[in-house]
Amino acid sequence: MRVLIVDDQSIIRHELGTMVAQFGYTPLTVDSGLEAIEVYPEFNPDIVLLDVIMPGLKGYEVAVELKKLAGHVHLPIIFITALDDKRSLLRGFEAGGDDFISKPFDPLILSAKLRAHMRTRSLSQSLEEKNKRLAYFNSRTEREYRIVQHIFSNALDKNLPKLNQLQSLFLPQSEFNGDVFLTACGPLGNLYLFFGDFTGHGLAAAIGTLPTSQTFFTMASRGSSITEIVSELNKRLQQLLPEDMFCAAVVMELSASGERISYWNGGMTPPALIDPDGGLHNYLTPQHVALGILENEQFDSGITSFAVELGSKVILTTDGLTEFVEPSGKMMGMDGVINLLERHSYSFDKIKEDICDRLENHQQKDDITLAVLDCVPTQLNVSHTPEALSTMPFELRVHLNVEQIRSHDPVTRILRAFKAVEGFRAHATAIFTLMSEVYVNAIDHGLLGMDSSLKNSYEGFEKYYLEREKRLDNLREGHVEINVNYVPEDKKIYFEVTDSGEGLTSLQQNEAIEFSELSYGRGLSLIKELAANVEWLNEGKTIRVSYDLARSTTG
Amino acid sequence: MNLFTEYSSDRKQFTIRVKGKFDFSMVQEFRQAYSEIGNEPVNIVIDFRETEYIDSAALGMLLNMRKALGTSAKSIQLINCRSEIRNILDISRFDKLFQID
Numbered sequence: 001m002r003v004l005i006v007d008d009q010s011i012i013r014h015e016l017g018t019m020v021a022q023f024g025y026t027p028l029t030v031d032s033g034l035e036a037i038e039v040y041p042e043f044n045p046d047i048v049l050l051d052v053i054m055p056g057l058k059g060y061e062v063a064v065e066l067k068k069l070a071g072h073v074h075l076p077i078i079f080i081t082a083l084d085d086k087r088s089l090l091r092g093f094e095a096g097g098d099d100f101i102s103k104p105f106d107p108l109i110l111s112a113k114l115r116a117h118m119r120t121r122s123l124s125q126s127l128e129e130k131n132k133r134l135a136y137f138n139s140r141t142e143r144e145y146r147i148v149q150h151i152f153s154n155a156l157d158k159n160l161p162k163l164n165q166l167q168s169l170f171l172p173q174s175e176f177n178g179d180v181f182l183t184a185c186g187p188l189g190n191l192y193l194f195f196g197d198f199t200g201h202g203l204a205a206a207i208g209t210l211p212t213s214q215t216f217f218t219m220a221s222r223g224s225s226i227t228e229i230v231s232e233l234n235k236r237l238q239q240l241l242p243e244d245m246f247c248a249a250v251v252m253e254l255s256a257s258g259e260r261i262s263y264w265n266g267g268m269t270p271p272a273l274i275d276p277d278g279g280l281h282n283y284l285t286p287q288h289v290a291l292g293i294l295e296n297e298q299f300d301s302g303i304t305s306f307a308v309e310l311g312s313k314v315i316l317t318t319d320g321l322t323e324f325v326e327p328s329g330k331m332m333g334m335d336g337v338i339n340l341l342e343r344h345s346y347s348f349d350k351i352k353e354d355i356c357d358r359l360e361n362h363q364q365k366d367d368i369t370l371a372v373l374d375c376v377p378t379q380l381n382v383s384h385t386p387e388a389l390s391t392m393p394f395e396l397r398v399h400l401n402v403e404q405i406r407s408h409d410p411v412t413r414i415l416r417a418f419k420a421v422e423g424f425r426a427h428a429t430a431i432f433t434l435m436s437e438v439y440v441n442a443i444d445h446g447l448l449g450m451d452s453s454l455k456n457s458y459e460g461f462e463k464y465y466l467e468r469e470k471r472l473d474n475l476r477e478g479h480v481e482i483n484v485n486y487v488p489e490d491k492k493i494y495f496e497v498t499d500s501g502e503g504l505t506s507l508q509q510n511e512a513i514e515f516s517e518l519s520y521g522r523g524l525s526l527i528k529e530l531a532a533n534v535e536w537l538n539e540g541k542t543i544r545v546s547y548d549l550a551r552s553t554t555g
Numbered sequence: 556m557n558l559f560t561e562y563s564s565d566r567k568q569f570t571i572r573v574k575g576k577f578d579f580s581m582v583q584e585f586r587q588a589y590s591e592i593g594n595e596p597v598n599i600v601i602d603f604r605e606t607e608y609i610d611s612a613a614l615g616m617l618l619n620m621r622k623a624l625g626t627s628a629k630s631i632q633l634i635n636c637r638s639e640i641r642n643i644l645d646i647s648r649f650d651k652l653f654q655i656d
Contacts, residue, residue: 429639
């Protein structure tokens with residue numbers, strides 16, 4: 001314990017200093033108020049013994065200054081005064097003094113007083129210490145909250161910007177919450193929705209949003225099916241979440257045409273399907289338990305899928321709204337939600353106002369999310385501006401012997417390379433069909449001598465392919481050669497397949513060019529439609545087709 | 556495996572999904588897929604969402620399925636066709652034989 005003794009009389013300084021030292025404490029004596037203030041910061045006393053009447057600064061003036069210097073920690077000040085000087089004693093207390101001692105000094109009393117005041121100071125010190133720690137903790141938590149908030153807003157940033165066909169409102173109970181509403185667009189222009197409610201509230205409930213949104217956005221961008229998406233979400237959440245936490249969710253897909261809905265509902269308030277005339281069509285009832293509960297093997301990813309009339313609506317809401325207790329004491333329920341929407345003609349500004357008004361008089365119990373999806377064409381199908389065609393000509397020759405014909409799929413291989421050529425990708429599907437028909441035709445008829453008419457009957461169809469496989473296995477000699485020639489000036493790919501077979505008679509060639517549906521079937525009619533030109537060369541051993549890259553790929 | 560099948564949760568719909576290439580190499584697999592369907596009539600959905608390429612054999616398989624299922628298929632819908640696939644189906648006039656979404 002450090003004790004600062006302030007007195008202008010050296011005899012008192014000496015007497016008190018000696019006593020304090022004898023108690024085992026550390027004294028420092030100064031002879032004026034000014035000096036006391038000067039030594040304070042370095043000496044940092046625990047208790048001050050302060051004379052009231054001194055030349056220069058008076059004791060109570062010094063007391064005010066010292067208390068200021070002590071800040072939040074209590075600094076006990078004990079005035080040294082004469083017993084009969086009541087006036088200065090009172091002023092001393094007013095100035096912040098805590099006690100007094102009078103001459104003659106009794107060592108027992110002084111020692112007891114010092115210990116008593118030290119106890120108060122210790123309490124104050126430990127309180128101050130705790131306050132500091134709390135303030136530090138608070139600011140750290142606040143910082144961490146800000147970081148997490150940032151991460152969350154980034155994670156949900158991938159949500160689609162406002163869509164005309166989708167209205168929603170979101171009234172969370174706290175900054176972080178367990179309601180999740182995600183939207184994404186698939187490569188075909190399909191609209192995906194994830195509408196979920198994690199158990200609990202606040203940060204703990206919100207944490208599951210991160211893996212959920214990542215998985216959902218990634219899979220939607222690939223155009224995955226709802227079945228695949230829910231299986232993956234369940235797997236991730238089951239792995240990640242503690243046992244008592246799970247996520248009730250509706251995962252839904254509206255086709256680009258707006259006429260087909262597929263959904264999976266695990267433990268979520270059943271969304272309502274509303275007919276274009278406003279009548280209730282049905283509820284999309286949950287058939288499954290929530291995500292994150294069942295192990296993979298038990299998890300049922302079965303969806304429900306149905307056609308909807310254009311102009312239908314789907315109303316989705318979390319139980320925060322359906323379980324909202326109306327003044328009548330009744331819960332709002334889905335009927336109440338539908339009524340509310342109808343009353344405001346589905347205008348979300350008014351609906352939000354209405355709900356907020358009701359909430360004002362109630363303690364909101366749960367996060368509230370409400371969304372209405374219009375079943376109309378999504379118009380999300382990003383029309384790719386056609387990529388400029390490569391200007392570099394190239395030729396490609398593939399020569400395959402019997403063994404290589406059996407083990408390779410040259411058309412798929414060529415297509416894989418084609419996709420890397422500027423301007424080819426959009427045509428890949430059509431080019432595949434064309435090349436594949438031409439190639440398969442050369443193998444089947446040129447090398448294997450297959451009879452296409454077999455394919456015309458149901459039993460014959462499969463028999464044809466079994467027979468083909470058998471003949472290919474038994475083929476001893478022969479080869480096939482593919483020549484691909486890209487001519488940028490023509491915007492055309494020329495594709496030639498030559499087989500080592502007998503070739504076609506000129507009559508057969510004529511027939512084939514006329515594409516008699518009977519003998520050659522769908523394959524050749526596809527060739528005819530997709531190719532800009534078809535010709536037989538080399539006595540019918542070579543078929544040469546050209547594909548026009550200026551052709552529309554969408555029919 | 557590039558072919559996936561699933562029943563809807565009410566078992567009224569049977570979906571077949573082919574990933575990547577739907578061509579003659581799938582003849583048997585495809586037939587096996589729809590032979591799972593029992594006698595109870597269902598809606599058949601062929602989901603082309605992940606189908607990149609098709610050939611005339613695939614078209615043949617679809618026609619054969621239609622023939623084979625007869626009345627046990629309440630409807631056959633071809634869904635999620637990207638425009639390039641749709642183009643091939645249109646050339647073959649499949650819009651007259653199937654519901655294409």
